[in-house]
Structure formats: structure tokens, C-alpha cells
Amino acid sequence: DPALENAIVDAISHLRAFNEQLLERASDWQMEIENGLTAGEKITPISSVGLFVPSGKASYPSVAYQLGVPAVVAGVKNICLVVPPVPGGNGEVDPAVLVVCRLLGITNVFRINGPAGIAALGFGTETIPKVRKVVGPGSPAVTLAQVEMQRHGLATMMLLGPTESLVLADHTAHVGRLASDLLIEAEHGTDSSVVFVTNSEALIDAVEEELQIQLADLPPVRAEACRASLGPNGGAVLVASLNEAVDVANMYAPEHCQVAVDAQYEDQVVDAIINAGEILIGQHTPFSAGNFLIGCPASLPTSGFAHVSSGITVDTFLKRTAIARANEPALRRMSESIITLADHEGFPAHSNAIRRRFQA
Structure with a gap:
């Protein structure tokens, strides 16, 4: 499908630009801490990574490029992508996922189901290379496999659970746009969660009415997911002020957050939200644009992990190595403090290494 390939190319170009800018900012650096003592960091890509692209409910080529572009931009030498066969098929992989791999130059692509794929990436098999790190969203079984494999030395960035959004x-x-945007993440599945926070009771009533109209336009399986996401899993929260709305957002720490308020308050609200995987500003920036095309990360922390972590970008595939150099006068100046601390903690070899250098 030429239109689909063009859309993928469009998305990859945005992601590449975003992550190249991040890479440019993540440059080697050093400073002089005191005379004769320099310290800094060098930044290098991790050696290998496994990208898991889910396919349990549907096929997600967007996940393939959201994970693949940052890894390629980071310069990871060994990239493996694992993907289950499309649901309801005859064992084939979605060709759109393979198009993403071709465009990114990822040649190690394996068809394998979720938990088995995670295990194969962690241990290595006759056909699937062992990698150092794995990233990618999936079912609870895939998430549990990633947790289990950490016991065997396979790193993962975070647990990417069922999707969630807060407007x-x-x-x-x-x-109308509010209702449409609430339904975006809601249609992912009956385990998704969507929360609407506002200081207007009238707006809640109007959106509820509009949701019923728009739900009727969706296929039954998607409408069922939306009702679960907006009902028992989510809902509307009426607050007294925008400040209270921000407090709710920060406590919830949503994966996806959209702010649709009076323009004069936008900056104030956005600045105050500190716990969110992403913040999309205004009603011309819907979640679907972020998920597919904008270029910001779309594989984002869920289940409250936005309190402590961030989305998958080029930084996910980089590591920092500290580098320091001291000359003799600088080490001599530091020697008394080093010896004092080493003696206090009971490490005589540490202190002797300094004493022997400067014994008269």
C-alpha cells in the first residue's frame, strides 16, 4: 500500500529529527573540578537491543518505528526485532512491520510469540542472538517475562502496561473534539483507562452526551473497549479549579496527557504538570497525532511510572561512562581526605594505595 508506506516514511522522518536533536544534546563533556583534576562523561550506544513489537490484539507497525528509530539513531550495532504473527492469520507477520524494518535497515527480524520472544532475546538461541536490553509494550504475560528475565541479566527500561490517558x-x-480525543486511547482495549478532569460540570454533561453519539460510530469491539476505559477503568473528575486539576493529573501521572484550556492559562497549566509521559497542548494536538506521527516518544511509562521515568527515545539506547584524570599535585591535595574516608570505612588497601605514593 503506497499510502501506508508514505505515512510510515513521514513518521520516521519526524522521529529521526526528534531523536537526532536529543543525540546532539547528549554529547561528551568534561570540566575541571579543581586545579589538575578533570572529570566528565563519554556517551556511547549500548551494544545490542531487542525490540518487541506486539501483535496480540492487532498489528502495530507504529510501535516498530517508535522503538526502531531511536535505536538506529543511537548507533546500536546489533538490533533484533521480534514480532508475533498477526492475529487471525496463517502465521504471517504484518508486511507493514517488515517495511519499517527495511526502511530502518533492521535485518534481524524474528517471528515469535511474546514471552518466548523475550526469553529468546535474553538467553539467545541457535537463530536468535542474545541481547543486553529489551524494550517494547505487550500483554501482562510479556511484561512478566521482561520482569523475570531481569533475574538473568536482561535489562529493560520500564514496564509498558495497558494504555491510559488524561484530558x-x-x-x-x-x-466534539473533547469526546473524540477521549475515545482515542479508550479504544485500545477493555483494560485501558481514560480520565477526564475539568472544573466545569456543564462540560462533563455535554461531553457525556456527545460520547454516546460518537460511540455509535465505532465497531462493537472498539465501543466495548471505550465503555470500559471511560467507565469502570476511568471516568470524569470534577474539580474546583485548574490548580486542583493539575494536582489530580500529577497524582495520576498519566501515560498520555492533553491540556485543552483557555490559551491564557495554557503555559501555567503545562508548567505545573510534572508527572506525565507526554503533554499535548491544545485541541489541534490529539493523542492520535502523538501516537503515529509527531515524533515525540509514544512508548511511554504507564501505571504511575511517569512519576519516575520517561518515554523511549535515543537516550534509552545510550549509556554514560564517567571519565576522570588527576595529576600528582591534585592527588596529593586530595590524599588526606581519601585516607580519612577509607580508614573510616575500613578499607586499608584503599588508603595504603595513597599513603605509599606519598611516603617520604
């Missing part, structure tokens, strides 16, 4: 809006928001 923070005031009375100025367009009701």
Missing part, C-alpha cells in the same frame, strides 16, 4: 479541559474546550 484536562475547561469550559473553552470544543465538546
Whole structure:
């Protein structure tokens, strides 16, 4: 499908630009801490990575490029991509995922189911190379496999669970667009969660009415997912002020967050939200644009992990190595403090290494 390939190329170009800018900012550095003592870091790519692209509910070529582009831009030499066969097929992999791999130059592509794929990447097999790190969203079984494999030395960045979103809006928001944007993440599955936070009770009522209209346009399986995501898994939160709305957002720490408030309050609200995988500003920036094309990361922390972690970018595939150099006068100046600390902690070899250098 030429249109689909063109869309993939469009998305890859945005992701590449975003991650190349991040890579440029992540440069080697050093400083002089005191006379004769320099310290800094060099930044290098990890040696190998496994990318897991899910295919349990549907096929997700967007996940392939969201994971693949940052790894390629980082310069990871050995990249393996594992993907289950498309659901309801005859064992084939979605050709769109293979197009992504071709465009990115990823040649180690393996068809294998989720938990087995994670294990294969961690241990290595006759056909699947062992890697140092694995990333990618998946079912609870895939998530548990990633947790288990950490006991065997396979690193992972974070646990990417069922999707979630929070929309923070005031009375100025367009009701139809609000309803549409609430349904975006809601349609992922019956385990998704969507929360609507506003200081306008009238807006909640209007959006509820509009949701019923728009739900009727969705296939039954997607409508069922939306009702679960917006009902028992999510819902509307009425607050007294935008400040209280921000407090709710920060406590929830959503994977996806959209702010749709009066323009004069946008910057204030966005600056105050500190716990979110992403913040999309305004009703011209829906979650679907972020998921597929904008270029910001779309594989984001879920289940409250936005309190402590970030989305998958080029930084996920880089490591920092500290580098330091001291000359003799600098080491002599530090020697008394080093010996004092080593003696206090009971490490005589540490202190002797300094004493013997400067014995008269």
C-alpha cells in the first residue's frame, strides 16, 4: 500500500529529527573540578537491543518505528526485532512491520510469540542472538517475562502496561473534539483507562452526551473497549479549579496527557504538570497525532511510572561512562581526605594505595 508506506516514511522522518536533536544534546563533556583534576562523561550506544513489537490484539507497525528509530539513531550495532504473527492469520507477520524494518535497515527480524520472544532475546538461541536490553509494550504475560528475565541479566527500561490517558479541559474546550480525543486511547482495549478532569460540570454533561453519539460510530469491539476505559477503568473528575486539576493529573501521572484550556492559562497549566509521559497542548494536538506521527516518544511509562521515568527515545539506547584524570599535585591535595574516608570505612588497601605514593 503506497499510502501506508508514505505515512510510515513521514513518521520516521519526524522521529529521526526528534531523536537526532536529543543525540546532539547528549554529547561528551568534561570540566575541571579543581586545579589538575578533570572529570566528565563519554556517551556511547549500548551494544545490542531487542525490540518487541506486539501483535496480540492487532498489528502495530507504529510501535516498530517508535522503538526502531531511536535505536538506529543511537548507533546500536546489533538490533533484533521480534514480532508475533498477526492475529487471525496463517502465521504471517504484518508486511507493514517488515517495511519499517527495511526502511530502518533492521535485518534481524524474528517471528515469535511474546514471552518466548523475550526469553529468546535474553538467553539467545541457535537463530536468535542474545541481547543486553529489551524494550517494547505487550500483554501482562510479556511484561512478566521482561520482569523475570531481569533475574538473568536482561535489562529493560520500564514496564509498558495497558494504555491510559488524561484530558484536562475547561469550559473553552470544543465538546466534539473533547469526546473524540477521549475515545482515542479508550479504544485500545477493555483494560485501558481514560480520565477526564475539568472544573466545569456543564462540560462533563455535554461531553457525556456527545460520547454516546460518537460511540455509535465505532465497531462493537472498539465501543466495548471505550465503555470500559471511560467507565469502570476511568471516568470524569470534577474539580474546583485548574490548580486542583493539575494536582489530580500529577497524582495520576498519566501515560498520555492533553491540556485543552483557555490559551491564557495554557503555559501555567503545562508548567505545573510534572508527572506525565507526554503533554499535548491544545485541541489541534490529539493523542492520535502523538501516537503515529509527531515524533515525540509514544512508548511511554504507564501505571504511575511517569512519576519516575520517561518515554523511549535515543537516550534509552545510550549509556554514560564517567571519565576522570588527576595529576600528582591534585592527588596529593586530595590524599588526606581519601585516607580519612577509607580508614573510616575500613578499607586499608584503599588508603595504603595513597599513603605509599606519598611516603617520604
